[in-house]
Amino acid sequence: MNANLQQPTHIKQWLISATTQLEAAGISSGHLDAEIILSHTIRKPRTYLHSHLDDILEPRQLEIADARLQLRLDRVPIAYIIGHKEFYGRRFKVTTSTLIPRPETEDIIDIVKDLAPKNLALFDESFRIVDVGTGSGNIGVTLKLELPEAEVALLDISPHALKVAASNASTLGADVQSIKSDLLQSYPFKSDIIVANLPYVDTSWERSPETQYEPESALLAGNGGLALILKLIDQAALSLKPQGFLVLEADPSQHAEILRYGVKKGFRLHMAVQGYIVTLQKTA
Numbered sequence: 001m002n003a004n005l006q007q008p009t010h011i012k013q014w015l016i017s018a019t020t021q022l023e024a025a026g027i028s029s030g031h032l033d034a035e036i037i038l039s040h041t042i043r044k045p046r047t048y049l050h051s052h053l054d055d056i057l058e059p060r061q062l063e064i065a066d067a068r069l070q071l072r073l074d075r076v077p078i079a080y081i082i083g084h085k086e087f088y089g090r091r092f093k094v095t096t097s098t099l100i101p102r103p104e105t106e107d108i109i110d111i112v113k114d115l116a117p118k119n120l121a122l123f124d125e126s127f128r129i130v131d132v133g134t135g136s137g138n139i140g141v142t143l144k145l146e147l148p149e150a151e152v153a154l155l156d157i158s159p160h161a162l163k164v165a166a167s168n169a170s171t172l173g174a175d176v177q178s179i180k181s182d183l184l185q186s187y188p189f190k191s192d193i194i195v196a197n198l199p200y201v202d203t204s205w206e207r208s209p210e211t212q213y214e215p216e217s218a219l220l221a222g223n224g225g226l227a228l229i230l231k232l233i234d235q236a237a238l239s240l241k242p243q244g245f246l247v248l249e250a251d252p253s254q255h256a257e258i259l260r261y262g263v264k265k266g267f268r269l270h271m272a273v274q275g276y277i278v279t280l281q282k283t284a
Helices: 011-024 030-042 046-051 059-073 078-082 103-115 138-146 159-172 209-213 227-239 252-264
Strands: 084-087 090-093 128-132 151-156 177-180 191-196 240-249 267-269 277-282
Touching: 011 030, 011 059, 030 046, 030 059, 030 078, 059 078, 078 084, 084 138, 090 138, 090 159, 103 138, 103 191, 103 240, 103 277, 128 138, 138 151, 138 159, 138 191, 151 159, 159 177, 191 227, 227 240, 227 252, 227 277, 252 267, 252 277
Parallel strands: 128 151, 128 191, 151 177, 191 240
Antiparallel strands: 084 090, 240 277, 267 277
């Protein structure tokens, strides 16, 4: 904390000081971040803070809150500080081995729910969904919970990320398969839907300071950010069942090239592009 408030005693005092410091550091969500840090520290919901502004913080609580505030001032993402991130109404554990789930990625869940047949229990064979580059498992685990009759596999090249994903699956009660794989290389089955939020940020792009703490292997890619996405399209052309779907997240500026390449590999655009998500369908 700054020298002008080394010993705040009340919740209100700490929140005012923390918000001021965060906003001075250029963090526009300063007030929200301050509330999240303090509520996490005292293990109470944010609504508790609003009705207990005059409560005195214990010395140990103050010490921990101040340390977490300093991390945020250093632009460590709030999700890494508190160890979790909300995604599609559920809490997912995150670590510096995994990308932090973004709100725009939730569109993948809605799209896949629309693509999947209405009653998977009537299928003669398994309806398979594969989450490539799963990271924390937020996409694949959510899809299993939303579509419990589907067989869902989580794939990642990072054993650390797979460990986090498996932990989230266990905590949330999702029966999924975890496979260490370079994209689809180690996945032996034909799938109905492949989803992927792969690294698509080019090294030359301007990025927020927070992304320096996220794993580069989950964020950056060569060839204008498209190297892994195009490689996955190659593999998906062989791995998908006829008329299967490939649902990709990428920057909107990359969608035209993804579609152009996909058409060459036997895909067509299935639906209008939705935000960051482009959906391809195998033509045969």
